Amino acid sequence: RKEVEQDPGPFNVPEGATVAFNCTYSNSASQSFFWYRQDCRKEPKLLMSVYSSGNEDGRFTAQLNRASQYISLLIRDSKLSDSATYLCVVDGGSNYKLTFGKGTLLTVNP
Amino acid sequence: DAMVIQNPRYQVTQFGKPVTLSCSQTLNHNVMYWYQQKSSQAPKLLFHYYDKDFNNEADTPDNFQSRRPNTSFCFLDIRSPGLGDAAMYLCATSRQGNQPQHFGDGTRLSIL
Numbered sequence: 001r002k003e004v005e006q007d008p009g010p011f012n013v014p015e016g017a018t019v020a021f022n023c024t025y026s027n028s029a030s031q032s033f034f035w036y037r038q039d040c041r042k043e044p045k046l047l048m049s050v051y052s053s054g055n056e057d058g059r060f061t062a063q064l065n066r067a068s069q070y071i072s073l074l075i076r077d078s079k080l081s082d083s084a085t086y087l088c089v090v091d092g093g094s095n096y097k098l099t100f101g102k103g104t105l106l107t108v109n110p
Numbered sequence: 111d112a113m114v115i116q117n118p119r120y121q122v123t124q125f126g127k128p129v130t131l132s133c134s135q136t137l138n139h140n141v142m143y144w145y146q147q148k149s150s151q152a153p154k155l156l157f158h159y160y161d162k163d164f165n166n167e168a169d170t171p172d173n174f175q176s177r178r179p180n181t182s183f184c185f186l187d188i189r190s191p192g193l194g195d196a197a198m199y200l201c202a203t204s205r206q207g208n209q210p211q212h213f214g215d216g217t218r219l220s221i222l
Contacts (some may be wrong), residue, residue: 032208042154043200043213087152091208097143097165098211100152 003084005028009104017078021104023071029093033064035073036087038103044087047073070075078108113137116201116214123191124222131186131217133201141207144176145200147216153200160207161185190220196221208216 006023013019025033033050048055050062050071061074071090075082088101114135123129133142141160145153156170159178173195175187188195199220202211 012161033212041198041218045213046210049210095154097158097207099155102150102152 003099004088004090004101005094006086006101007104011104011106012109013078013106015078015080015110017060017108018074018076019041019078021073021088021106022076022100023073023088023090025088025099027093029088030068030069030090031060031093032091033071033097034042034089034098035060035071036085036089036100038087039043039084043053044100047086059104066085066109075106078106080108082106083108113213114167114201114214117213120220122222123216125193126190128187129191129219131172131188131199131201131219133184133186133214134182135203135212136182137203137205138181138213139203139205141204142178143202143204143211144174144184145184146195147198147200150166152162154199156186158207162202178205188222191219191221193221195219198214 001037004025012067030104035047036044038044050059059076063072081092085103085105089098117132143158144156147153157166178184198216200216201214204211
């Protein structure tokens with residue numbers, strides 16, 4: 001099992017659609033979870049941290065299921081500006097690094 | 111204001127000619143990272159520093175070296191770049207290793 005595995009995508013959705021991304025991780029000792037977005041030829045930027053109880057930031061909702069070692073990101077009422085690659089990121093447990101998933105490309109169409 | 115600054119944004123070098131990429135931070139973070147990212151791939155961690163402690167990833171080629179002379183600066187040296195080293199190089203910082211990382215704009219390296 002890969003350390004961090006995401007939906008391969010790409011996702012093409014119309015404006016206003018709801019889209020969900022899924023991610024699984026292999027290290028049961030992982031404690032920190034994040035979603036980053038990366039625009040084409042730009043650096044990754046933190047979108048949101050993922051907390052055990054789930055958390056919401058405007059149109060974005062993140063969920064964590066520790067038992068299944070699964071993270072999700074839900075985007076409601078998608079905008080053209082949401083078009084980007086979404087990276088699932090997980091810490092390595094006891095070591096000082098984060099592992100990035102390969103990313104899922106989202107294109108929101110007018 | 112940019113908090114993690116990479117220079118240059120674009121670097122062109124010749125096959126085999128050494129090149130140095132730089133990164134500076136104003137966040138006073140303990141940890142600094144260098145990643146290599148190729149098209150449609152996840153960022154690949156090359157190494158990181160926790161303060162002055164250097165940590166090399168097992169699969170990072172010997173061709174890649176790093177220096178962190180002080181808290182604010184970190185350098186990536188590529189001793190003899192090959193065509194396969196053409197990529198985006200990303201510097202990131204975090205306060206602690208399991209906390210969010212803040213990235214610079216990256217340096218896009220081309221090899222002639």
